[in-house]
Amino acid sequence: MNFSEVFKQSNQLCKVSPDGKYLATCVQYRLVVRDVSTLQILQLYTCLDQISHMDWSSDSLFILCAMYKRGLVQVWSLEQPDWHCKIDEGSIGLVSSRWSPDGRHILNTTEFHLRVTVWSLCTKAVSYIKYPKACQKGIDFSRDGCYMALAERRDCKDYVSVFVCDDWHLLRHFETETQDLAGLEWSPNGCVLAVWDSCLEYKVLLYSLDGRLLSAYSAYEWSLGVKSVTWSPNSQFLAIGSYDEKVRILNHITWKKITQFEHPSSINNTKAVVYKEVEKRTAVGSDDLSLHITIGTALYNTRSKYEICPSPVQIPVVKPDPDRANPKIGVSSLAFSSDSRYLATKNGGFQVQSLNWHRSGDSLMLLGKEQLCLCYMDTDQEDK
């Protein structure tokens, strides 16, 4: 694998444009746009303050840079470098900022989640949405960009509002049967909205697009509940990862559990193949002078290979402190492959930041704190 030179960035703000042509990175208060293939700097923008958040618009024409401390959002255009746009939230503050799916509206969540301001770049019009909920995932756009679901909390009750992204018209507004709504997610076909409760109660509710409750699912009571939820790309399955280290899969016809996967600490399954990375470090010189150099080279010189562990395999598990809130146990991230054949799950306190499948569905990328791992699946081409 070839690696380019190292580029500076701050706040882990480094994104490739949706069309895959440009790469934008933020360095303190500067926004650098490069060409993906040549990595040449195409544009350089300067913002007024340190950039806290940066995002591409869906059509890859605009980039928004949010500076939360100052309450400012600046939007830059790739086509017209001279074009500028500055949104000042004023004294109300800014907590999060995002694009709308059409790439022409910016949604700013004010401090303390007082309201969501929708700024239109086409008409300079402003819309306000009151009582947004401060939760893990309070806003979700449907995949086709038509609808937006927003979690609200009024009078100690949870509500969900469905907006039409076209003109921000409130389509539906309904109460949910959750104690404390933690997140919501549209299904890929945009017809079902999955809503789940906070970890104190295991409850997943499924609402149809017009606000009807289709089904409610609860695996158990009292213990800590849902940690992560994800839809399969074909909208047929909903995978729920919970704190009891199990993944439960619901089907879209009956919304009942069809299977559940466990994450035992010792793997005895004959069908499972466990790969263990074995590192072979080259000898580092003990000379003080050359220490700095050797460290650098040692990082690149360490050869690691994967060897297959014979079953049964004991996975080293670090038992987290159960007294702490939001303990590092349970299935924290799930990812379906694009053909919905495989599900990658991360359980426990392993240092895996993200799981991402390739579009073709046969390779998985694991991003850890210090390592990057690419897994290729040996798929049998039976029938496409």
Added chain:
Amino acid sequence: MPESSLGFISPEVKDTCSSSVECRSPPLIQFSQSSVPLHRNYILSTFCTEHNVQECLSHINQEVSSLGLPPVWTESSGSSEMNVMAVLNCMYDLIQLHHRGLRTLENMEVEQLKSSSNVDHLQRTSTQLKEQLELSKRGNTGLLERERQLHLKVKSLQNCLKNEKDEVQKLQNIIASRASQYNHEMKRKEREFTKLKERLNQLLVDKKEKKQAIDVLNNIGRADGKRSLWKTQKTEAKHEGEMYKTLLSDYDTRQREMLLENAELKKVLQQIKKEMVSILSLRKPIRKDDKHPDAGIQADSEDEEQVFDSSKESVGLFSVHAREKLTNSIRLQWRRLKSHVERLDSQASLAQMGENKTDDAISRETHEEEMDRLKLEIQPCKDFIQTQQQLLQQQLSSPCDEETTSLLSNCYMLQERERFREEWKTLEKQRNLFERERRNCTEAAIRLSHERKAFEDDRAVWLKHQFLNLSPFADLRKPQMSKSKSCFLISETESSASSAPEKLIKCRSDTTSPTPRCVPLTSASTADMHRTVCLVPEKRSTKPNGKTDHVEESRLFCNGNVPEQHEQWNNREDHSSQTLLMESTCSI
């Protein structure tokens, strides 16, 4: 009465009194018997009579002395009168003894009674104790049983307790985690609250309120390029409509998929049903015993169903009735198939058992037939073997008949000898032939060497002539020589005309010393040899002119280049030598 009884006994006493020893027992019997009569004052007088007084006296003396009492009568005193005192004493002693005896008897009876009563008592107590023991044993087992049950109960309760404890622990853990979660949330909310408060304070204090504003250089167009619409009821309705459209389309697709799936499954079911029906219909004519009385009805219903289904094939798949009918019919068919299979199984098992028997019956017959046949076959073989054995025995067990054995052995030897002789003869003949051939060969070789020598000389001369006389006139002489040579050639090649050049080569290879010059000849010369061989027989056909032609030919040959001719001559020479050899071989 007693007198009569006593009288009965007395003759015995009389008889036995003569012998003192023998007398003893009967009087004692008499004595014991008469103890009771004595008590009742019965008279016992027949013991002593006037005749046997002495004997009685002595007897009594003996008896008394045996009892340990002083004698009644001493013999020393001559008088027949007894000592009355002694007698009375004796009597008194006897009476005392008797009393004592009676007392002891009484005592013993009493003792016996006592002991018997004791025994009874003991028996009773023992039975009682046994019963008690039994009871206590039963009681003990009962107690043990109870104890065991209680143990089990204790164990189960302990398990329950452990489970409960575990559950309590689990619940406590849950409560603890929930509590920590709540606390965390509370803290978070409190922090947010304080921040809000601070912010509020700040806002109240802060005079300058920064208004929110957007500053855009120029409006950018919409993403889809259309103009934005006003928010009206129409747009709202449109949005609603669009939303329902998406939902409906989703339901449509799902329904379509399900229809397809249903169709597939129905097809499969139909297929299964058809196959089941076909299997069952195949079986129907085979099975003779109609154990199902309603088979006819079932068949009818089946036909009905088939007719029904075929008529409603296109539409029926989608109606509830058809679906139900299909499932019902499949269930029915399956049940029938199952029962049929079960029947077959039972039949098969029965048949197997029956078959085994019938097989035995059948096979036995055939088996017997086979056996007879085999026996018949075996019989001559056995006879044959027997005769052979006999012969062998005779042979082995007849060492005395040496002549015959020697004859026999000689027979074999003779046969072999005959064979060897014949072979020897043939070999001898061959050897002679070879000898002859060898001789011929050697002679031929010798001749050849001679001729060679002569030829060499001739050649040398000829060459000399040739060199010396390089003029056309020299031809006149040469033909003479060549003629002879050619004649020789002709004569020699007659027989070998048909021979292949290979033979020549072979001969060449076989010959050793006589023709050393043949060796350096290459295969290229064989071509020439071919030519010469071909040419020679051709010329031979025209016999009258053959020689002249040859002469001409040779002339032609001679007129060519010298080394060529040389070669030719060489070839010719070798050819001739080889033909000579061939001749020799052919002659054989």
